[in-house]
Amino acid sequence: MSTETAAKADAEEIYTFKDEDIARARDIVGVYHAVRKREQFSRASPDIMRAFARSYGDDNPLFVDEDYGLDTRWGAQIAPPMINIAVTKDLLADPIPKEQRRPPFRGIHVFVSGSTTDWYRPVFDGDIIYSFEGFDNVELKESEFAGRSLLVTRIHVQFNQRAEIVQIQRVLTIHTERHESKKRKKYDTIERATYTPEEIAAIDEIYAAEQRRGAETRYWEDVQVGESLPRMAKGPLTVTDMVVFHSGGYGFAPYTPCTGRLWHQNRQRIGAFYIPNEQGVPDVAQRIHWDAEYARSIGLPASYDYGMMRDCWLTHVLTDWIGDDGWIDSMSSQMRRFNYLGDTHTFTGEVVGKRVEGTRHLVDIEFRGTSQRDEVTCPATATVSLPSRETGLATLRKPPAELEAIAAQMIKRHGELRAAKRTGRV
Template sequence: MTTAEKSEAETEIYEFLETDIQQARNLVGIYHAVTQREQFSRATPDVIRNFARSYGDDNPLFVDEEYGRDTRWGGQIAPPMINIALRQELHADRVPRDQRRPAFRGIHVFVSGSTTDWYRPVYDGDTIYSFHGFEKVELKESEFAGRSLLVTRIHVQFNQRAEVVQAQRVLTIHTERHESKKRKKYDAIEAAAYTPEDIAAIDELYAAEKPRGAETRYWDDIQVGDSLGDMVKGPLTATDMMVFHSGGYGFAPYTPSAGRLAYKNRKRIGPFYIPNEQGIPDVAQRIHWDSEYARSIGLPAAYDYGMMRDCWLTHYLTDWIGDAGWIESMSSQMRKFNYLGDTHYFTGHIVGKRIEGDRHLVDLEFRGTSQRGEVTCPATATVSLPSRESDLAILPTAPAEWERIAAQMLKRHGELRAEKRRSDQA
């Protein structure tokens, strides 16, 4: 490609991005039903257990079908981040062309952080639906890749009774894909290496971990400054990434597939498939397990998903609060990459305690730190704990407006399903 042709190609990318940027801004505040199904559509004991295990969580509240019956929940409940694996599609009217999400083709997407609010548990038998929209769109210059678009998307999940179970705001960074630009800032990062003694030291930390479980942690007994304990995750491997996917992270609507389904997927979203070193079209998402591809765009190795570290962060919290506690909200940031081979150490402490109405709340700061000493995922959270006066943590109330929208969408979902059945029978 000549210099002139290269310049023209880059101009076309920038013009395309301007269209996407304006479209994204036009959609702020508009909600639509999510019409794509996730890996799973209904919670079952197997779905709940396998999702918890996909990120290394063996809390019996999540993985044991019988254990929860003797807790305040009366049965097995799902881990906090189940929303990334569980969703049934909603039947909805076609979205008007001027309200469709921009494709953001030709650019990489990175999850930078998220804020999640939890309102109710997900039980065996629950079906989860969702609506979503853009909450904020910002354009900025990025140290990593020049011009970037910061998009905050909100995803509201609700059950078959139109009860909102959680809402998640996800900050994604969209950066233009210029394969030839090598990021010199990453040249000094070396792949992690471990001796048998190093692995033994990590194993000692794993051996010491256990969820608090039935031993109630009371709000009255904790103090500002108290440690939340220690947890380890890693060293990260490509196997971890595969287990995470097989446990439920389906990455809809891109949904990496195999065989004939992969062919159909490639026809549907061709730009998502980029030829590998053998000339085979493969998903751009392989940057999470294919280090050769990661190095081709200037990174030292493949890296994890931000959502995987959110799972780790909530695992750290649920181990600490015990069976009777509840995570009300968590905000996390993904400041550094977590490469294959990296090990993360989770630590944290209490920064505040307060009473709001009938809820006894605790504010926490915690973080994951890599073996390089870099804090890659700082986070804050508010949890509700039982008090000595009340053995149950009180759950927050979901916004009434969201439940109104959920009820409307479920109603339309039912109407459209009925129309389809009548059409099929005609």
């Protein structure tokens, strides 16, 4: 579970939904807007692709070596699957009408519960990534104990400078009313993990045995339903992991951590996101991901990771298994439990199906990350496309034509506004 906001008020304060916010959320389903915020980076490069892959522990030469890819089917280095969370350039666009703006849901907890991502094209050196987004689905749930919850699925469509869609991601966020006095004891029984040297050695054994398929082609015909994927370890999770993940590219725009004058300017823009720490210094609410003292102050036993970090880990499992010639078609994940500092995850999976669709040879996989508490925190499913001994290379899907048409319109308008800005007409 990863949260985009954190408790701002004292333990007894209650936040509830406004009916007009719920109505507006439903009204704007299917309305798309250009993303006008820039992520950490805006253009893919060999160094950026390398830094991002390494930020979640991936040393695949296809992602980190600018020469290795020259001898693969791609003919160049390509970006890791989740590069969208690090590379997005801001689009110029017309102002959003007031009635189409996203409701603020001020004071409401927001948790990322899971995501579904479809990949269509690789990202290469020099590619600029743009995006448009909107609400894909809005569902209201009510319970006597927890109050109302709003399940909002947001769609994020990423495309390159040629208006070619590279991926579409749907993220399920759960907006919950805050009744702190009822919830603060929920996690009291969870103990932080500690390790003996022998336990660290056992984790090291998993790391040492990890297998990357690489240049050895995995053919569809050789895959058997029921076969297991090799184990992969991640953790124990540390503050260093969180720092490296951010420094590798995860910008968390528009709440990007910043310092000095930029810290001051950001507080003027989104002051409510800055909550005084124990020394009275306004600091970002997302420090819940690395500040254990702050996490404990709102009833959690420790800081915890980002859901997107575990999505990166899940794609790492897949890309190690499929090899250089394979392609991830789609992946759906759930974030069912927190992954606290100190927690260790072991990833396991199985092939549950294989099929042919036209010229495409597909394999279905079920896999998961399991913590040292023996809790499955991030179950997932995926479909991958593999080469066939009969038909050759794995083929990629075409993205939805209607969404690619929207991307083309937005690129066109971006160019018009940029030209007008350059000549002083706006």
